[in-house]
Amino acid sequence: SWPERHGGRDASLWEWLIFEEEYWLAGAPQRVTQNGIFLLAPTIFAFGTPDQQDRILPRMAAAQDLWAQGWSEPGAGSDLAAISSHAERDDERGGWVLTGQKTWTTRGAFCTHLFGLFRTDPSAGRHRGLTYFLVALDTPGVTVRGFERLDGDEGFADVFFEEAFVTDENVLGAVHEGWQVAMATTGSERGLTLRSPGRFTRAAQRLVELARAGSSERQRDLVVQSWLDVRAYELFTLQQVTGIVDGTAVSAESSLNKLFWSELDVQLHETAMDLLGPEAEVDGPWSRGFLFSLGGPIYAGTNEIQRNIVAERLLGLPRK
Amino acid sequence: SWPERHGGRDASLWEWLIFEEEYWLAGAPQRVTQNGIFLLAPTIFAFGTPDQQDRILPRMAAAQDLWAQGWSEPGAGSDLAAISSHAERDDERGGWVLTGQKTWTTRGAFCTHLFGLFRTDPSAGRHRGLTYFLVALDTPGVTVRGFERLDGDEGFADVFFEEAFVTDENVLGAVHEGWQVAMATTGSERGLTLRSPGRFTRAAQRLVELARAGSSERQRDLVVQSWLDVRAYELFTLQQVTGIVDGTAVSAESSLNKLFWSELDVQLHETAMDLLGPEAEVDGPWSRGFLFSLGGPIYAGTNEIQRNIVAERLLGLPRK
């Protein structure tokens, strides 16, 4: 829930779910503000100073600032703790000097700001000594290089930091405690916030329409399988939101969401490609959606990592 | 190829394949002599003394002796090297005293003899210090307790050894080198010998007949998928036999066979169960075959172990 004084609407989780459902049913597109609103904002509510909340949230809600997530690096994908971008203390200027490279930054080429982790204590262990920074992308020393995704979208970016200076008020949470601060966001990325059922309900509806135009019994069976999984995802989400509202939800459960919606999205689009037959290769909403769907099992923690989390934290299997 | 002087027919690998195909197409059953003929015999040809070859092979070929494989133990399944059954030297009597327990011994309850690995040098490492023994099951100190398999067959057995004495002529290959001797058999178990294409060709034929009696388009598609996989298995086998005859075959390739036929066998029977609908649960050749098929991905090295072998030895992925 996003308070009105920060540019929000004070909506409950249930109201938000309903909004999402209507948003997608109306055929509305993905939002460029998505990563800011769903990943950064919850962290700012939890860890931001009043000044940060006032400065950042209303502009984010109004889409005046567009925020990109600066997690991954060339050597730190699934292994997020391997981050090597670093920040050096500059007491004189009262801030930090950032150096390093972030990559696979979704929508980085269109964004104005980036939130990311930088190593502030190189002597500390992997998960320790990281700090969470908020950086305007027009800061001197920051270069953004956009590159193309599988589906032809130019939205990915490398972001290079060459002694880029940021002041202390751009540190979110405590210095050296960026990992703990970031994990709050990772949890919401995997779970409910990133993938409301509405998007899949709409896709299933479109798939059914496609199949009505002509399909075999085998194909209709596949369509219903996807339709059923969307229905299951919707009901699972309702059950889960009840748990969140009651405060009984287990955070590792968000890995179940992520696994399910990402596999479902691929399967749903594969079924559409099957229905389209030789026309499947032609550029269009289904083929583009198919390519887009293949990113789901990779980003926001690969599904291999998610299955580890499910096995270890929900089933209690031994780590090693 | 099994020489005539040892009770065989001097048949080539190709002749054997043809025999197998005809054998299964005629609807003939699995053979109780299978483990002796396919697993022990190749090892005796390779490592046996002339006396052992004369003594054991003709009686095995004539089904006068039925041989069971004594590999697995309660603590040593996939991890075969964890064998704890042991043999102590008895110089006075010129032989060895066996103690321990073998389990999941297929057809153990019906067999007259057992071949198995026992630890002869407890100080040596896991794969070392094992010796390959040949044991008559009526040896004093040996007890066989049959138990039931999933498909209702009573063929499994625990075999207990309580200071059972066997003479030196029942050691196959060198003392302490049982692992190397056994690996030759493990290779043939996984590969061609245990699962000639004939058995699956016959099963696919029966599946097609079942589907002809009534099936939906979705079910016919599943039937053809199984039929295709059987065809692929047949052609792969022919390609592989060519490699074996030419001496260019890679032994780890037998893991590909094992993975493919065992998954195929399950899939084929699952399709039959699907076709049978509510009648699937009724005892009959298909339901029994289904239960039997579920053992395939487990025995002769679980499919998890086989995938490790394929990844490490055929694709060259790092062990650790």
Added chain:
Amino acid sequence: MRFESSDSAVALRDATRALLTAEVTPAVVRAGWPDGDLGTVRTVWRKLADSGVIGALVPEQSDGLGLDEEALVPTLERIGHSGLPLPVVETIAVAAPAMLWHARLGDVVSGDAVVAIAQPSLREESPLLAFGQDCDLALVLGEDDLRLYERSELTLEPAASIDGARRMARIVAMDGGVVLADDPAAVASAWLRGVLGTAAVLVGLSERMLDMTVEYVKQREQFGVPVGSFQAIKHALAAALLSLRFAHPPVLAAGWALATQAPDAAVQVSAAKALASEAALRIARTAIQCHGAIAYTTEYDLHLFAKRAWAMAPSWGDAAWHRRSIAAHLGL
């Protein structure tokens, strides 16, 4: 807005779970198999009757609990989880609420009489009757009527099920019988309750198989470590949990849809059965594979639950049957 079970559902489930945990040991499940002591099974059944479960859907004035399908589903899951070898769904969810005016209702609610239900079969002349060998009454769902037969009015021939505890029979001949209801709505309602109940039992069986497997792979060691520490096992079991956790809410929702007579109740019940059947089949396969050889022996208990799942997944319409019915609803 909330998604959670009603208080009565939770209360009934918890009470029944306590009873089942104490009474339905694997020995009781095995007692359902040929040569088992069926008496021990019937004893448990009477204890369940004493707790009121059998009359869950029967009005209070007829000595039932007067609950609806929503309240019953979690309890049926628990009975499925226990493996109790009796026609649980048939008796509690289908027959009892259809017998309200029938003289034998009291015997059913008191646990003295269990009811088997004939299933459509490929051999239509001799329908299958799960638990038929030892039932007291049998219900037949016709095109537009429900008929109840005394065991003595039926000529049965034993048929072996993959799950020996199902004590399967074929109906060779029927004589007499009483029409319980003669309108298609009653048949449809009986059918939906049977489908829903079977889905609930399959959820319980799935949970049981998954729990057993998780426990086993934690303690079974190979290569010096628990086999549950291997990623292949972890990922297989994560996938199993996924299919269970996403099949469960639709089963609960279908109970609510039937209880509230939602317009799309039939679709929701089909969705529940399709998802629960697929989950159970997948989990049975995963459970056996992750156990390894021990799962392939009948001395170990896993097969008791896997065989029940293989028998029940195709009954009351298999997953593909229900997907076809959903396809029709979607105009496909």
Added chain:
Amino acid sequence: MRFESSDSAVALRDATRALLTAEVTPAVVRAGWPDGDLGTVRTVWRKLADSGVIGALVPEQSDGLGLDEEALVPTLERIGHSGLPLPVVETIAVAAPAMLWHARLGDVVSGDAVVAIAQPSLREESPLLAFGQDCDLALVLGEDDLRLYERSELTLEPAASIDGARRMARIVAMDGGVVLADDPAAVASAWLRGVLGTAAVLVGLSERMLDMTVEYVKQREQFGVPVGSFQAIKHALAAALLSLRFAHPPVLAAGWALATQAPDAAVQVSAAKALASEAALRIARTAIQCHGAIAYTTEYDLHLFAKRAWAMAPSWGDAAWHRRSIAAHLGL
């Protein structure tokens, strides 16, 4: 009895492989994409022509190699593996051997003219023509004739393919054309060669994607170890190899069946295409997942091959289409 490729097949494959390895770099594959330099692609094509490959199925008296389908299959696999962005199957396997009396045969065999082939489409009024934007000739497989058109006789409209290097077009209108053959047997034979050739190319693409992935996971480190040391990656790639290795023999066998005019050649060709299509789709998915984020960028080369696979798997009849045709053959 033996199962192995003929000496001519091996010789042609090895010679072509050497040429492809030297000439068809990823830069050449990218040259096929919009704004690429098609000239570099055509240069490679002429070198292939010099080696004789394009006339593989053309008799020696017409300046071909006089080989049969069995001998061609392993070479098409290699070309598929290279990713060469031209209508390889269409020109070499289908058009050239159908143009024996046609004056343009020489241009085709010499590499001066490439031939696109119209595919059936859901929009039947405007069939898809892969590589149509830059083809010299186009072949249309009718009900019972084969017609060849000059590029100038066609009105085309560009259409974007998921694989930009396919330079897809739709045929809006056709004018003129020459009947190459007017019997159904010629059409059937052309169709089967196209299906077989596409299956061979898919095998080569699968091998390429799998090889790239194996190399990548050996060197990419996360958590201080190569990601290829994780069991999840190992098992996914083992499954990928399995599907490739069991799709390959049926493709080779189908080549032999066509070459020897085996009575079941059509079924064997359908089997080859069904298995090769499924393998390619599965391997594309596995390759992307095992690579992780880098696979999702177009700067990395994997997408060039995956997109070709997604485009070709459904062309010339997708896997389900060929399974239906096998079902009919089996009397289902």
